[in-house]
Amino acid sequence: MTDQHCVIIGASHAAASMAATLRQEGWEGSITMVGEEAHPPYHRPPLSKAALIGDKDAASLAIRPRDFYDAQGIVLRLGVRAESIDRQAQRVALSDGSSLAYTRLALMTGALPRRISLPGSDLSGVHYLRDMRDVDAIRAGLKPGSSAVIVGGGYIGLETAASLRSAGMQVTVLEAMSRVLQRVTAPEVSAFFTRVHEEEGVTVVTDTTVSAFHGEGTLTGVTCSDGREFAADLAIVGVGVVPDTSLAEAAGLEINDGIVVDEFARTSDTHIVAAGDCTRHYNPVYDRWLRLESVQNANEQARTAAKTVAGNPVAYHALPWFWSDQYDIKLQIAGLSAGYDEVVVRGDIAQGRSFSLFYLSGGRLVAADAINRPRDFMAAKRAVLDGSRPAPAALADESLELKAVFEG
Numbered sequence: 305m306t307d308q309h310c311v312i313i314g315a316s317h318a319a320a321s322m323a324a325t326l327r328q329e330g331w332e333g334s335i336t337m338v339g340e341e342a343h344p345p346y347h348r349p350p351l352s353k354a355a356l357i358g359d360k361d362a363a364s365l366a367i368r369p370r371d372f373y374d375a376q377g378i379v380l381r382l383g384v385r386a387e388s389i390d391r392q393a394q395r396v397a398l399s400d401g402s403s404l405a406y407t408r409l410a411l412m413t414g415a416l417p418r419r420i421s422l423p424g425s426d427l428s429g430v431h432y433l434r435d436m437r438d439v440d441a442i443r444a445g446l447k448p449g450s451s452a453v454i455v456g457g458g459y460i461g462l463e464t465a466a467s468l469r470s471a472g473m474q475v476t477v478l479e480a481m482s483r484v485l486q487r488v489t490a491p492e493v494s495a496f497f498t499r500v501h502e503e504e505g506v507t508v509v510t511d512t513t514v515s516a517f518h519g520e521g522t523l524t525g526v527t528c529s530d531g532r533e534f535a536a537d538l539a540i541v542g543v544g545v546v547p548d549t550s551l552a553e554a555a556g557l558e559i560n561d562g563i564v565v566d567e568f569a570r571t572s573d574t575h576i577v578a579a580g581d582c583t584r585h586y587n588p589v590y591d592r593w594l595r596l597e598s599v600q601n602a603n604e605q606a607r608t609a610a611k612t613v614a615g616n617p618v619a620y621h622a623l624p625w626f627w628s629d630q631y632d633i634k635l636q637i638a639g640l641s642a643g644y645d646e647v648v649v650r651g652d653i654a655q656g657r658s659f660s661l662f663y664l665s666g667g668r669l670v671a672a673d674a675i676n677r678p679r680d681f682m683a684a685k686r687a688v689l690d691g692s693r694p695a696p697a698a699l700a701d702e703s704l705e706l707k708a709v710f711e712g
């Protein structure tokens with residue numbers, strides 16, 4: 305052991321990846337992971353999917369077994385919040401009154417649900433969904449036949465709608481924009497998901513904003529700005545997240561809608577790295593700055609951070625990818641579609657539940673949404689990185705092997 309000490313703040317996907325990679329990369333110093341939640345890092349995506357309506361707890365969703373941390377000499381300080389960073393003294397103050405000296409610090413503080421402040425938004429029965437505490441609170445209100453309103457038709461909102469519907473609830477999704485998933489997909493994919501949810505018995509209402517929650521102490525309904533009212537025993541608000549930069553900001557690090565990091569995950573202080581949902585970084589594949597909210601980014605950027613800290617720096621160069629599970633549908637997304645000027649559909653988008661949609665920009669493949677088509681997803685991931693320029697007609701032709709189409 306050396307007198308080196310890496311303190312990791314946050315105990316989720318990025319932190320778990322950082323700690324494990326530090327050891328793999330030969331870091332011999334101490335490692336302490338500080339997490340506000342009571343649990344060692346657990347998989348967060350299942351919280352809106354199967355785990356929301358099942359009986360899974362944080363232990364059964366654990367990213368690593370508890371004894372992994374002991375075996376690797378990783379000290380867990382859980383249920384404790386890092387309150388402030390003294391960069392001069394290289395010390396972090398914790399909420400239990402103690403403090404930790406560090407030689408290297410890793411900020412992996414993630415993101416927080418965007419909150420809405422409306423009449424009645426603090427009523428019992430109105431929830432957000434980010435961690436296990438939220439899941440426990442939502443589960444307590446689950447009753448087959450009762451009504452749920454989901455505020456926001458993004459991935460989390462739609463996944464939650466699918467889960468609650470599968471649990472036998474009457475579900476309404478309220479979306480402010482003219483279509484669900486507007487921020488992330490083409491209109492064709494939005495229409496597909498609306499169709500699927502309606503086939504499953506969910507009511508999807510677009511172009512509507514919630515103006516109030518009402519009830520006597522407990523939620524009974526939701527009112528929209530156009531005057532429409534929806535009965536609700538449960539409301540789940542899923543209107544996006546904001547990066548949790550409070551600690552970094554108070555410490556004077558550079559922030560720009562996320563902690564700004566370079567390709568080696570270094571912040572504006574060379575002793576401090578950061579990774580995951582809390583960061584903004586430059587992505588060489590798309591030649592632009594990105595703030596991502598994905599497990600892929602949390603894991604891979606944290607690996608980059610760990611390599612930097614361990615003295616084996618390798619620049620972060622990754623294709624973003626994402627997934628979403630709703631009913632019998634596995635959506636896998638390769639790349640980022642922003643800036644596309646053409647889409648090509650392969651398969652039956654109008655009636656079926658298996659197709660891929662490819663996004664092209666100036667003839668070049670930039671992204672793909674694969675619905676129940678894992679092979680298309682894998683092929684598209686490679687093709688985006690290769691800079692493939694597939695012929696649109698060939699891309700749509702299912703009699704042709706996709707890999708060959710990408711290779712031109």
Ligand SMILES: Cc1cc2nc3c(=O)[nH]c(=O)nc-3n(C[C@H](O)[C@H](O)[C@H](O)COP(=O)(O)OP(=O)(O)OC[C@H]3O[C@@H](n4cnc5c(N)ncnc54)[C@H](O)[C@@H]3O)c2cc1C
Nearest residue numbers: 314316317318340348349386413414415580581597598599
């Ligand atoms: C319901 C849900 C479903 C999702 N589904 C998917 C999916 O299907 N696919 C996908 O790729 N991504 C999905 N995501 C997003 C994914 O979970 C996040 O991108 C990922 O968790 C980011 O990991 P992270 O480690 O950066 O941050 P987080 O997971 O946000 O963890 C940050 C941790 O740091 C702790 N923390 C913050 N500040 C402090 C402090 N000062 N002191 C101590 N601890 C602190 C927080 O309490 C939190 O536990 C989903 C997210 C949610 C909420």
